[in-house]
Amino acid sequence: MITLSDGHLSLPESFLYGSLDRSDVDIILGNADMVAGGLEPPCNVTLLRTDDAVVLFDAGSGSGFMPTAGKLPDALSAAGVAPEDITHVVFTHAHPDHLWGVLDDFDEPIFANAQHLMGGDELRYWTDPDTVNTIAPERQSFAAGATRRIDLIGDRLETFGDGEQILPGVQAVITPGHTPGHMSFELSEGDARVFLIGDAIGNAHVALARPELHAPADQDPEIGAETRVALLNRLAEEQTQAVGFHLPGGGIGRFARDKDRFAWNAG
Template identity: 55%
Template sequence: MQLVTLSDGNLTLPANLVFAPVADRDLLSVVAPLGIEDLTAPLTPPCNVTLIRDGARTILFDCGAGPAFQASAGRLLDALSAEGLSPDDVTDLVFTHAHPDHLWGVLDDFDEPMFLNATHWIGREERDYWTAPDTVDTIGADRTAFAVGAARRLSAIEGALETFEDGQEILPGIAAHLTQGHTPGHVSFEVANGGQTAMIIGDAIANDHIALARPDWPAGSDQDQEIGAQTRRRLVERLADEDIIAVGFHLSNGGVGRVERTADGFRFNPQV
């Protein structure tokens, strides 16, 4: 089994999306040693799509933003091509959650399904949330476009879409773990192979600065900030204590590395 990450580009986000909930804390002293000295400057997190090949399957975890979200993202097709692959080679497309930078690349420029030969996988709770008729009216004005876009894309791939439950082994050696908070049905995936274990964490840990240095602090990008912090704490502790390889969608240097304990929190040590 081979695991690599492919770049879909990066996002450009207002800093207060992440930092606003913790503005009353000693934030700068925490993030300045990690390279963030201006708490008002836009953040430009990378977008790392995970690719696994095992000889029988070619599996993508999330599929990037596609052409309709941000100009700095939507680069997955070029990254696939650099690996000698096209969308038709993908056998399984597995979603951590249905936010635009993870799901919207499922359709091409003509709003047609991109991965025609792939089985598409999503957690049942995540699918049910984004396809529920009342989600668009209850999610909040700043996320309404997320709800509309997710429902439209999930409808477009409905015939190829399979759901799974928490704890289920969806493919050989790949087990789903519900990691709620960022979205109501966000899922991480434990990948076991040859005595090694990796965890594809999506946005359960959404950056490699404040989310690790202070995992208990609320994150503005989480839909449920309290549950998100509880999930994040459990996850970082397990990654560090069990020496599990972390594969993060928005972590730096390709997003593959180890989570290590520090004197007062955690840090990400990328494998570069």
Template identity: 50%
Template sequence: MIARRRFLMTAAAVLAAPPRLWANTSLEQGAVRIDTLSDGSLMLSPGFLFGAMPQAELHEILARYGAPLDRFDPPCNVTLYRDGMHTVLFDVGAGPDFQPTAGKLTEALSVLGLAPEDITHVLFTHGHPDHLWGVLDEFDEPVFPNALHMMGRIEHDFWADPEIVNRIDAPRQGYAVGALRRLQTLGEIRLLEAGEEALPGISAQLTPGHTPGHMAFRIEGPKPALVLGDCLSNHHVAFERPEWLTGSDHDRETAAATRVALLAELASEEIALIGYHLPGGGIGRVERANGSIGQGYRFALDF
């Protein structure tokens, strides 16, 4: 299995608009092809994510990665799986209603000659806006009308509860309103249990904490791949200090325990990681980084 990174260019949406350059990263394994496509990027507050961490050590880690202290603009990598029978998206991006820097998935699909109608299945890792909200267009119509949509049962039941908006913390109340509207509009969704096979060779793995029922998806093959979603949401702090509590997680202690266990497991396996917010298209692997502080893991792109 070899990761290939290419640059693709769209035609201008209107005559006055410049073409958009997309990074496309792919894995090929027999009849299976996996691509990561850019939905754009986010604009997040570093204080919201990293504010409760030991600041001196945090700054040392970020400095070594060349990461700025005053902003956090992670990429959004949507995973596309094709095996000749199924055309599957893992998450669907942010759509038109979240941030202006995101919601670009349909453009990215078009450079591969795909239309939303070609998607046969959509598998959600979790219900946050940059993963779920792209399922509806600006007219509240489903973007992928021919797809069977799937989500973990725990995750679905959390966001589909109309009372969650009254119990969730204030910064996430908008997330709850938006998730509920989209789930209600979609109607029938296949609900997955931990360990269940969503499609032949694709199984759901419960990775809770970032959200209550966050799922990763394992794609089997001679060399398996794991679609992470947000259980590892950056390539520096989450790998070097997985035990640190992160402000973007719903249950911070559970999310940290998930990261610690997952990295320990994956560091000993030859498995590709596909991270929604990891750099270089998000496809790489975990390796132990001798001499680094903390748990001593790093994200390597050279899978």
């Protein structure tokens, strides 16, 4: 298992702070990934190679979301993997930075030989015609973009449920809140375990210093906070190696409890 960089996002500060005071923010952020009034969270796509599968967890942003993201094709090529070598593309959720990279500039599926897999609750939410009307206005383009891509992937896309073993050594674990059907994945090989958390723990500063705070990035902030606190407690307790899509250091590391907050130790 390795991670490949899809580049990074460029977000305004307000995207992460929500109800926090400016002074709290300064204390929490310290030396975090701040640049001139914004944040540049990395995007880490996981590549898993087994005896008979080459699996991507999420597909990155593609060329249509942000100019700083959509670098996955270059990273794959540098790793010696051709898009047609990918056998499975497994989605944590259907936000643009995770889904939109499935199509090329001609709207053709990039991973032409791959089976695409998405959690059933997540697929139902983004294909529900009501979603574009009920989602927050700033996310309406996410809904239209997800629906269009899901449509164009067509019958390459299949669903799975919570707890399902979707591939040998890959078990789905529902971690809702960031999106209604957000999925994490427990990878196991022998005794070794790796937990892919997607965006259920979305950054290594506010989410670790104040995990119980409602995060503006989460579509259901209350459920998102419950999920985050439970995951952090479990992963820190078990010292499980984790991979976070937007966490620093290539996204691979371990959480540790640090009094009433948590720390991220990359590596």
